[in-house]
Amino acid sequence: MNKLSLFSLSMSFISLMIFWIVLSGFLDVIHISFGVISVASVMYVNYKLKTHRFFKDDMDDLSELRFGWAVYYFFWMAGQIILAGFHVLNIIIRVKMPIKTAIITFKADLPSAHAKMILGNSITLTPGTLTLDIQGDQFTVHALDEFSYKGIISDDMPKQVLRLFSSEDRQVVSDVKVTFKKSIV
Structure with a gap:
């Protein structure tokens, strides 16, 4: 510094x-x-x-932040929160709609600890999903149903986070494992 x-x-x-x-x-x-x-x-x-260095790979990667993409990401994320909010509202209103919760684990190849933090917080901000743990590149996420986690495993949200720090267009998510919990009616 x-x-x-x-x-x-x-x-x-x-x-x-x-x-x-x-x-x-x-x-x-x-x-x-x-x-x-x-x-x-x-x-x-x-x-x-x-x-203070909080992570071993800690560097001033916020200087690598692409501010034009940050503005875009803010509005894109707001849209995702609204869409997911309406989906969760639909689940709440439809009493008989079965809920099939899942625990999703996946690896995210992101360039820095800040990028991983942004992805984890974005997942948690989106209604219907919650980041439970991040260990290195391994994420553990709880999801209310399939609709809630499909944007993560389809690489949509992780790619948006990657674009904040890099102009690369590559696959971010790998080693996806979905464990379903009992259906709640």
Whole structure:
């Protein structure tokens, strides 16, 4: 990570102190002292978080993020959430509709830990699916029914995540295993 400039540190400190003063509403010595201690603590923790390596393959891959695709992905994901929400609503309204839940495990060949995190969170944000575990490239997902997980195993959602970081057009998902649970009526 680049060294923080004195200007950047000063602006952060001043901004946080103004925020502290607005929230506390007091300008006496004790409140300003607590504010200085709090702001310094927040800036220290923030610096440590920014410079810590959470994964062994950790790199600044957000610099590789394709921002045009990120805007597209935001709207595409919003559409997927709405479609899946209507599907789950249909399941709820139709009392007699059988629900055949499944646990899906698959490998996703994505370029970074950030890409895997985005895929896992996108799966969880989509109604009817929940990311249970991510170990390396191996994902474990719970799905309400076949409609809920078909976008994952058909490589639709994982390819959208890949496009956020790369212009490659290749298969992302492999080694898919679906385990069905008892049908609920």
